[in-house]
Amino acid sequence: MTMGVLDALGGFRLTLRQVFEPRVTLQYPEEKRPKPPRFHGRHVLNRYPDGMEKCIGCELCAGACPARCIYVRGANNDPERPTSPGERFGFVYEINYLRCIHCDLCVEACPTEAITESKMFEFAFTNREDAIYTKAELVVDDEGHPRRQPWEDWRDEDERWTSAWVRATAPGGDPAFEGVVGWSPELGVGTRPPERGQSDLPEDEATPVFSLRAILASRIFRQHGGRAW
Missing domain, CATH: 3.30.70.3270 (Alpha-Beta Plaits)
Structure with missing residues (x-):
């Protein structure tokens, strides 16, 4: 009988420990968690x-x-x-x-x-x-x-980034494309900045902004051993 009580208390050990942890609950829908950059919405x-x-x-x-x-x-x-x-x-x-x-x-x-x-x-x-x-x-x-439609629950941050998936600038995981702007500007926004953090280079080196034409020409030049084609 004693062992049964101890086993039961042991089962509540994790629950009791969480009582003293800080609360992470948000008061939804008044409060919302930030969404990932490439979140798929409307x-x-x-x-x-x-x-x-x-x-x-x-x-x-x-x-x-x-x-x-x-x-x-x-x-x-x-x-x-x-x-x-x-x-x-x-x-x-x-x-x-x-x-x-x-x-x-x-x-x-x-x-x-x-x-x-x-x-x-x-x-x-x-x-x-x-x-x-x-x-x-x-x-x-x-x-x-x-x-915005009457049946939609919009927040300002929901419409701030509507092109994150387009701005994935390293096709096939190639970090050479990091920082390359290969898309056109948008009404009300202009040219959106490229994604960062796709390589292990320092940020100031990994995220320069080049034209897509320039980076493709550079890659073709390297593929030909540095010789003109």
Whole structure:
């Protein structure tokens, strides 16, 4: 009987020790934890600093989506008043969030960084129609901010970084690409800084900002033994 009581008290040892530890509980939803830089949240469609849309209606995001939740249809630009640079733009763009698994493959497939993901993931729907986001809801506003919907719980930090996955600057784990800006500026933000900490070099050496053309030329030069090609 004595051993049974001692065993029971031993089982509570960890619990009793935690009583004197500092509390880490947050008062959710008033307080929220900071999200990781590459957190996958609700999508946005970005625009260039001049206001033009980045989406060119190529449908590569829809083709890469494993859940088949994206529907895109392109159309020819009006030569007098183009919507995006080039010949075509995204005339129809829809995402069905009843299917979306937030895998981010659409972001990786996009050749113009048009679609990226925000840090906002807390949104609930009272009807199925609200779950299908159209282009009017996905394209950022004239200030470059996501268009907030009534059923979404946005915080300012949720919309501050909407392109972290695009800014992964070391493809294939190659630290030579660290600090390389290979993406275009965005409306309301400009050119976002590259990610850091992908190599063991000191920060001042590991994060210089080069053009993508310069770093590729340097790599090709080294591959040819320092000889011109």
